[in-house]
Amino acid sequence: MLSHEDNERLTRVGRGTPMGEVFRRYWLPTLLSPELVGDGSPVRLKLLGENLVAFRSTNGDAGIVDAFCPHRRGPMFFGRNEKGGLRCAYHGWKFAPGGECLDMPTEPKDSSYRSRIRIKSYPCFESGGMLWTYMGPPDQQPPRPDFELLRAPSTHRCVSRTVQDCNYLQALEGGLDSSHATILHNITIGDLTFLDDYERTTPKLNVQSRDYGFQYSGIRVTGNRHWVRVYQYIMPATQLRARSVPVRGETAPPRVPLINGHFWIPNDDVTTTVFNFSYSADPAIELDRQFWLAAEADYGRGPDDVLPDFRLKKNLANNYMIDRELQKTRSFTGITGINTQDVAIQEGMGPIADRSEEHLGSTDGAIVALRRLLMEATRRVASGGTLRGIDPATYRGVRAVDHYADGEADIPALIAREVQARY
Ligand code: FES
Numbered sequence: 425m426l427s428h429e430d431n432e433r434l435t436r437v438g439r440g441t442p443m444g445e446v447f448r449r450y451w452l453p454t455l456l457s458p459e460l461v462g463d464g465s466p467v468r469l470k471l472l473g474e475n476l477v478a479f480r481s482t483n484g485d486a487g488i489v490d491a492f493c494p495h496r497r498g499p500m501f502f503g504r505n506e507k508g509g510l511r512c513a514y515h516g517w518k519f520a521p522g523g524e525c526l527d528m529p530t531e532p533k534d535s536s537y538r539s540r541i542r543i544k545s546y547p548c549f550e551s552g553g554m555l556w557t558y559m560g561p562p563d564q565q566p567p568r569p570d571f572e573l574l575r576a577p578s579t580h581r582c583v584s585r586t587v588q589d590c591n592y593l594q595a596l597e598g599g600l601d602s603s604h605a606t607i608l609h610n611i612t613i614g615d616l617t618f619l620d621d622y623e624r625t626t627p628k629l630n631v632q633s634r635d636y637g638f639q640y641s642g643i644r645v646t647g648n649r650h651w652v653r654v655y656q657y658i659m660p661a662t663q664l665r666a667r668s669v670p671v672r673g674e675t676a677p678p679r680v681p682l683i684n685g686h687f688w689i690p691n692d693d694v695t696t697t698v699f700n701f702s703y704s705a706d707p708a709i710e711l712d713r714q715f716w717l718a719a720e721a722d723y724g725r726g727p728d729d730v731l732p733d734f735r736l737k738k739n740l741a742n743n744y745m746i747d748r749e750l751q752k753t754r755s756f757t758g759i760t761g762i763n764t765q766d767v768a769i770q771e772g773m774g775p776i777a778d779r780s781e782e783h784l785g786s787t788d789g790a791i792v793a794l795r796r797l798l799m800e801a802t803r804r805v806a807s808g809g810t811l812r813g814i815d816p817a818t819y820r821g822v823r824a825v826d827h828y829a830d831g832e833a834d835i836p837a838l839i840a841r842e843v844q845a846r847y
């Protein structure tokens with residue numbers, strides 16, 4: 425449980441709020457690179473409560489600028505993207521991706537006014553098929569991120585994005601909460617006895633603090649083996665997990681062993697963009713598009729499941745198309761799509777979950793650790809301290825693990841071996 429004050433502290437992300445200032449110390453993914461076309465349509469973008477516009481210039485450079493023109497606040501979204509800059513449609517002032525004013529047709533030719541005007545812009549770069557930006561103080565700009573995902577060749581990785589109507593923290597907490605997997609996502613409930621089997625249902629959690637956040641393992645006993653899943657939480661809002669062994673009655677491992685994960689990026693206090701990524705855990709195996717699309721469809725966020733604004737077609741307004749008969753007979757939720765089930769829970773909590781009313785239990789260790797780190801970060805940012813996960817060297821060598829161990833004694837060595845990045 426959190427006090428109302430602490431809940432506010434961790435969930436509000438606007439400029440000047442404690443958590444808003446934490447997010448403003450990290451590079452954040454914002455859009456998928458293909459959303460921007462050279463000299464093409466600008467894209468509206470809301471990030472940490474700020475209204476922005478992204479565009480790609482003639483030479484391919486991307487820019488993220490204020491949604492409103494510095495002249496008289498004309499909407500830059502309706503601007504003309506032409507010849508190296510975005511020109512406001514109101515009086516024609518034109519701005520480069522970096523914010524410089526390139527042209528001021530309404531001022532005398534010999535005026536130097538242009539050199540003194542800029543549109544607010546944020547630095548950006550592209551990596552891993554995403555456009556990244558940094559919104560914090562220029563003198564605090566950290567090195568660029570170095571996730572293993574970003575080093576995997578483009579033939580070995582894929583990324584999608586979805587938008588959720590809820591605060592980032594309840595989505596992030598859902599991602600770090602491994603204990604719900606066997607319950608919420610259970611689609612073979614012909615036999616409900618698993619609910620009586622504490623050992624089978626509930627993972628043994630072990631959370632270990634790291635310079636980048638924490639590593640946590642969920643270990644479940646299945647038959648005479650131990651199913652070992654190691655997740656990574658990299659501050660402020662990244663999760664890594666793996667999928668490489670047969671689960672839920674499968675007889676063979678997946679054709680492409682995967683490291684999966686998400687970046688949860690607050691658009692504002694009640695809207696969150698989620699980047700969903702996968703890369704092949706094995707450098708010798710490519711991640712082909714078909715395999716990825718099938719997995720995305722399985723998650724309920726394939727191309728047919730998502731609206732043009734990146735929200736799911738199954739949403740709160742239609743109760744995620746819950747099928748109560750299916751819920752009685754086969755699926756724990758009656759909602760189809762693993763990710764859709766997550767979104768139903770996370771959005772169904774309301775725009776910002778009221779954590780002053782909750783009661784944490786024995787499987788909530790990762791949630792407690794997460795909140796501690798975020799609280800610590802808000803204090804450090806206020807006192808000028810160093811934040812975890814800012815230095816890419818702290819996390820570049822790690823990945824997630826999904827493996828079986830024969831004996832309990834084998835688990836530490838297995839984790840130490842498999843947690844090493846391979847790209
Ligand atoms: S408001 Fe943009 S040029 Fe006047």
Ligand SMILES: [Fe+2]
Pocket residue numbers: 598604605608609762766
């Ligand atoms: Fe889930």
